[in-house]
């Protein structure tokens with residue numbers, strides 16, 4: 001796996017987490033909503049699982065678009081990049097020796 005593909009994976013894979021979380025919450029909401037159905041009643045919240053999935057799709061899409069804009073800016077030479085491999089730098093983090101940003105490709109820390 002090259003540094004660039006590792007950087008793309010680190011940028012884009014987390015955009016699926018809101019959808020996965022929304023699917024899990026929607027499954028739980030569906031199970032809770034259908035509890036009265038077993039005793040002959042109607043579902044309590046029939047539209048809630050679908051709305052939760054839509055919310056997850058929206059959040060994942062928004063996160064994906066933000067990360068793609070970062071990737072496109074990096075392709076055009078904007079933004080901070082690693083001096084070792086040239087990949088994008090991650091978010092600023094507080095460490096023992098001050099603030100630093102970790103490279104999304106090679107993983108090396110860069111002080112900022």
Ligand SMILES: [Zn+2]
Pocket residue numbers: 082083084085086087103104105106107108
């Ligand atoms: Zn690097």
